[in-house]
Amino acid sequence: MNKRLQNVRKLLEEENLDALIINGRANTIYNSGFTGSSSVLLIGLEKAWLVVDFRYTIQAKEQVFEGIEVVEQQESFYKTINALIDDNSIESIGFEGNVLTFSEYQKMKISLTKAKNFVNLEGSIDKLRIIKGDDEIEIIQQAVLLGDKIFDHIIKFIKPGMKETDVSAEIEYMMKKLGAKGPSFETIVAAGYRSAMCHGTATDNVIKTGDAVVLDFGLIYRNYCSDMTRTIFIGEPNKELTKIYGIVRKAQEAALSGIVSGMKASDADKIARDIITEAGYGEAFGHSLGHGVGVEIHEEPRLSAKSEDILTDGMVFSIEPGIYVEDLGGVRIEDMVVLVDGKPRNFTTSIKDMIII
Numbered sequence: 428m429n430k431r432l433q434n435v436r437k438l439l440e441e442e443n444l445d446a447l448i449i450n451g452r453a454n455t456i457y458n459s460g461f462t463g464s465s466s467v468l469l470i471g472l473e474k475a476w477l478v479v480d481f482r483y484t485i486q487a488k489e490q491v492f493e494g495i496e497v498v499e500q501q502e503s504f505y506k507t508i509n510a511l512i513d514d515n516s517i518e519s520i521g522f523e524g525n526v527l528t529f530s531e532y533q534k535m536k537i538s539l540t541k542a543k544n545f546v547n548l549e550g551s552i553d554k555l556r557i558i559k560g561d562d563e564i565e566i567i568q569q570a571v572l573l574g575d576k577i578f579d580h581i582i583k584f585i586k587p588g589m590k591e592t593d594v595s596a597e598i599e600y601m602m603k604k605l606g607a608k609g610p611s612f613e614t615i616v617a618a619g620y621r622s623a624m625c626h627g628t629a630t631d632n633v634i635k636t637g638d639a640v641v642l643d644f645g646l647i648y649r650n651y652c653s654d655m656t657r658t659i660f661i662g663e664p665n666k667e668l669t670k671i672y673g674i675v676r677k678a679q680e681a682a683l684s685g686i687v688s689g690m691k692a693s694d695a696d697k698i699a700r701d702i703i704t705e706a707g708y709g710e711a712f713g714h715s716l717g718h719g720v721g722v723e724i725h726e727e728p729r730l731s732a733k734s735e736d737i738l739t740d741g742m743v744f745s746i747e748p749g750i751y752v753e754d755l756g757g758v759r760i761e762d763m764v765v766l767v768d769g770k771p772r773n774f775t776t777s778i779k780d781m782i783i784i
């Protein structure tokens with residue numbers, strides 16, 4: 428039987444629930460295979476249904492995993508679901524509290540007159556995705572390789588005088604050209620003083636000689652996200668930026684070689700943070716070391732100082748330390764890895780030697 432449905436049912440049993448309602452896109456894709464933008468997935472202990480409207484019936488039938496029945500909504504999603512839960516004696520239902528808006532939650536409660544009990548399962552549904560299977564790892568590897576190809580192209584394409592948006596447009600054009608669905612988040616091209624903004628999405632800022640340029644982009648390929656960052660230089664960079672680049676690279680490579688399965692995610696963060704702090708830039712590394720990547724660009728585990736996650740074989744995450752100095756610029760280097768046989772295996776192959784255009 429479908430392994431993902433099995434895992435949901437295990438969670439239902441642990442929580443003493445009869446069914447789970449999934450509204451969010453990420454958990455719908457993961458648990459049903461359906462990629463449309465509107466649906467309700469109802470997973471009971473023995474049966475599962477994907478309720479869609481007329482627009483999606485054909486697509487849903489084509490996409491859903493074995494063991495899920497496609498039901499076209501009559502009148503409304505919730506009227507149809509109410510009939511299903513009545514027919515199948517479903518009384519206690521789990522839902523995604525982190526996905527439903529307040530008004531959607533109220534609507535669900537009012538509409539599902541046959542249900543007696545609603546339990547917020549936020550987080551525990553997402554956690555079902557934390558360990559990747561071989562099939563997922565294979566797709567993620569392909570997604571990351573497309574990112575590497577785009578980076579190779581961009582370092583030949585980028586020239587002083589271009590706007591950041593000229594570069595982001597080329598990156599996103601290449602994504603589609605190479606068979607990806609599109610970007611997994613808004614593409615970051617941050618040049619000069621803007622490279623000190625961790626999330627400096629591309630603007631009309633003109634790239635000029637002396638600039639550091641942070642290129643942080645990801646794509647969606649067969650429902651999975653990629654994520655990578657490289658920082659390149661237009662002409663000879665100033666001394667401090669060169670020094671910062673060396674520190675970030677050292678911290679990133681130390682995390683890559685020091686992380687082991689069984690380690691606390693907070694200790695992984697510490698490997699890179701200690702190096703940056705010792706070099707005097709602790710305050711300038713104001714974000715976490717990394718994050719899980721899968722059907723969502725940011726998912727479990729979280730590699731931060733506060734994280735309680737334990738890194739385990741099969742987890743896929745980014746390793747991306749950075750240093751950002753206002754009015755000077757910033758450097759970030761990001762790879763994506765999977766933990767295999769106790770160690771990170773790097774998906775990303777783009778070089779980390781300083782690239783000076």
Ligand SMILES: [Mn+2]
Binds near residue numbers: 654745747761
């Ligand atoms: Mn990232």
